[in-house]
Amino acid sequence: MGTGTVVGETEQAVPAYGLSGLGRGVWRLGGVSAELEVRGGKVALGWRDAAGRAVRGVPGCVRREHAGELAPLRAAVRDIEQALAAQAARLEREFLRGRPWAYDAWRERCLDHPLVGTLARRLLWTVDGAACAHTDGALRTLTGERVDAGRAVELWHPLGRDRAEVAAWRTRLERHGITQPFPQAHREVCAAEPAAGHLLREDRFDARARALGWRYTPGDGARGSATRDLTHWGVRAELPIEAVPYAGGRALAPGVPRFHPLGSAGVPPLVVSEVGRDVGLLVDAAGIGNDAAPAGGQDRALWASCAFGELTPAARTRRDVLTRLLPRLAVGDRCRTEGRFLHVSGVRHAYRIHLGSGRVLLPGDRHLPLATAGSRAPQPSWLPHEGDRMLSVVLGTAQLLARDSEITDPTIVAQL
Template identity: 45%
Template sequence: MRAPESAYADIMAVRETISGGDLDELAELLVRIGTREGNTWHGDRACLPERVRELPEEQRRRLAQLWTSRYQRATDPEGERSVLLTLLRVADPSSGLLSAERLQRIDELSRRVMCHDHEELLALVEGEVAAGRALPGPFIAMIRRSRLAAYWSGPVLDQMLHLFEEPVLNPGEAWADQALADAETFGEPGRRLLGQLRAAVSSRPTRAWERAVLALVDQIGPATVRHTALSWLDLAGKPRTLPLDPVSEWENPRADSQYDPYNVDALRGLAWLTALLTPGQDIVRGLGGLAETSLRKVPGIGPRNPKVANAAVTALARIEGEGALAELARLATRVTYKATLKMIGTALDVRAEAAGLSRAEIEELSVPSYGLSAVGRGEHPVGDATALLEVQGTKALLSWRTGAGRAVKTAPAAVRNAFPDAIKEVRAAAKDIDRMLTAQSERLDRQFLARRSWALGPWRECILDHPLLGTLARRLIWTVDGTPAAFEGRDLRTVDGRPVSSDPAAPITLWHPLGHADAQVAGWREWLEIREITQPFKQAHRETYPLTDAERTTGDYSNRFAGHFLRQHQFHSLAATRGWTSKLRLCVDDTCPPAYKELPQWGLRAEFWIESVGGREEDDLTESGAYTRISTDQVRFYPLAAAHNWAHAGGGRYSQGANWRRDGRPLLDPLPLSSVPELVLSEVLRDVDLFVGVASVGNDPTWQDGGPRGRFRDYWHSYGFGELSTSAKLRAELLTRLIPRLAIGDRCTVEGRFLRVRGEMNAYRIHLGSGNVLIAPQDRYLCIVPTGRGSGTEAGYLPFEGDGVLSVILSKAMLLAKDREITDPTITSQL
């Protein structure tokens, strides 16, 4: 291949040709340069367009005509694009030449995230302005995004953007498109309102900003603004109406999954605006949804936009009433992003202090009934029909009854047509119940380590008989003044049916199986299973982790879950959900603490030591440079005030206080495990067992070859078919009791580490820890990838919710028991 000529040679050739005055030769030369080098007008060659522009106008017009004819005859796509880009820079915009090509290029760039060739943008803008045409909104949006990302040539882009005040927002997002359309109907006040929303650039709304917004709301009409603002909130985060097409490594490949950066301040202003309007559950619901949408993880990026989430929390904190307080309490159980979670905690603490209550008390008292008039049941008249809301498990089921008393699944057509808003509100209440039940279930599950205790009287009023919380409390076991009891009939009774203390001052706590006799624990499990009560989380069947002889030997650390390989991002997300702090390990020169969980009620901090894996192979890192996998090591406990341990992000030894971030905390030795309260030790190790059970590469059914280059083959086989963990052993005990109740019970038996399933074609063994499958008798591996749609409930009653591996095992058992009916070719090809 011929080496490209130097920039100096190109400059000299163009200069000599211009001096000679041969425009044909100059056109040919510039086409050759553009074709040869592609987009060459940068660096030393940047002066070439200027040389051409210095020609007299008549010669420049003639050159443009010659150049255009050569461009239009070009056949090579790369050369064609290069010549076009070159010509767009130097052609006289007023000549009208290449007008169609310029519009085509503008259309192409309108779908781009950004464009780094600012000179090209300037040529396109000048051409359209000279032609008297308005530039399309998406193209202006692209220029704005380019300006926000520009590290150079900012003045060039500013020069262009000063020409355009419209559109006020970048089009291409569902909410922004609707806002622009609505503002157009409102006229000048509508456009000014959007402009004021974009002015929300501070961390909190200022008084001047609020006064300006309220003045515009009064001009448009408060009811109108409220209605439209809610519709914008509902559309925030919906798929883009104009998908973006990143074409270079410098552009964000997941821009479609994020907010348009130019519109972010307006979204923040929208959240603040709603807090100034007439409050209502619809606004509270919209703000809570905006916070969650804004914190949703984008692969390789992180949360979509915490700044918008924080604005939603700020708005909720300013709204008076139980609805906003309840939404904040719900978000406190769902949000894992630390900065936003801290804001939520502060808002709740302020409300609690104002009410003279504890944080836990105000979180419980703030839970709405959502229209339920009795525990788990509510009726809502709509026209001559009635909507029935009934809670089953952690879901609200909506059904209808006609005026004649006939049960139907959906509202009658006449009612739907006459009362659309009422029906919408009932459906929204059902969704609110689902979200709140999940949040409250998680909150109750955390009460073991929170050391929460109640007095029986207030507990009965605020929890047991609460229309929503009662649906959870009546499926749990409680300890009343030292006596375990559960709700049956109309009261709390022991496992053998005796009533317990009714003294309103009697202390009551959640019952935990740790420390109780095996017979008592087994009795409660049987009690639940006979009555087919599904607990909202594992309680009677909860795993316990008493101190082992090996841990007494090691003394101050546990190796019980060391030596596993976990998917880092899955572990990171799960740890945050369980209240742990874990810094994502990147392949950079940085230090990280271990994953840790602070337990202020006990004055302790638990540490789970982890280490990055690999980094030298392509599969070891994500696009953003994060390690794909981590390995596990020790679990330790320290006093809460002790300095953190630190290790390099790429791996290596942990040491206490060995990082510049050390904040003056004392260097203290880890605590002996024997001194850690047994409940704390058990719950922390249960979390770690959960991390391993969910995030281990050993339960990936597609890794029978050991993963990338077979490096994890031995681990995958030892985990996928090896000894059972504590949770897997409990799973085996449960299945032994439940199998006779299954429709396929006569085809299943528990044999050691496996559930054996007798199909019509083969016999199968499903490992009770990983869910991996072997075909008997040769133990040939059968790869079945779970679809994520099965919940395990199709197999029948389960005594608790939340065991994903158990659901996978039951789903696979149901499938394999009728193996002749399997139609999935990825499975039938292996049978």
């Protein structure tokens, strides 16, 4: 992806937050032990008595004799969870950092770090070009060979990789039950394509764009733009935007991303792919299809074209993931993916759940305005990565509708 072996200051500055082992910390409060354990992006707090037996809840002796130590312990749980989210976001930004780590420094500050290591060991890496992942207690290639030394380390990206290799890594992660902290093995490889048929809410677009490193400029009239400077690559990405009337105000129609090289090196394919992925994420986060449907007229037609329109790259990846996950669901034999939808066969109806918006269509293209309560339904024992809220919504809604004869909520029943 790049040249050099620079290790950024952020890798050196990450504290261990009191963790004494990889994702684990033990605090003694009298004869009782408090145990913190990082589980994915969350932190579990458990207790053991003086005999080493696990106990539920905070022991009474701790409440009586160590009440002053409880608040800092609970604060540590919150701090670690916030740090995990921040470090996961930082690691994901490394795709566009363009500079590899020196192996020894990466090993110390990333793979073996008590906090960062819980993220790094769920990701794929290349060491001197050899793709590897931490499985069975060591860094290993797809063929199982250990990787114990090297010079330059980079995050693995599916761009330019053989399809068989990508599929093999996905299978490997699934077999080991590894949920990645962000999409990597299932990361979209994108072209600079238009977000056809999608309209965006301006406030949500602005907030999400800033979170992704873009700067939105509304412009003087109907046309504006969002830009992202990728200075290491010598590129500025620009997303043209046109404002259109919608629901008494206006919505934004994004165009095709443009690239402005700041030098003579051109635009690397990785930059094109990651910018295209950003555009898809902006559409998914800010699309008007996320809102309640307008009453009727032209606004209703515009809303429906977005709520049930063409899938973004992230939604197409979601379709692939769902196809793989369905056999793990108790209702999987009543579900199938096709086109833009997850089709669900209930007792009352056959349903179509849009894979981008999570919106549901009944027969005759009648919209079923379900709340996202279905996302609280049990999830499969394994998900390929964290951070896809819509995947959970679609899975939960499918499980709800596949058992539609068991629905008792009168508001939902009245609409079926």
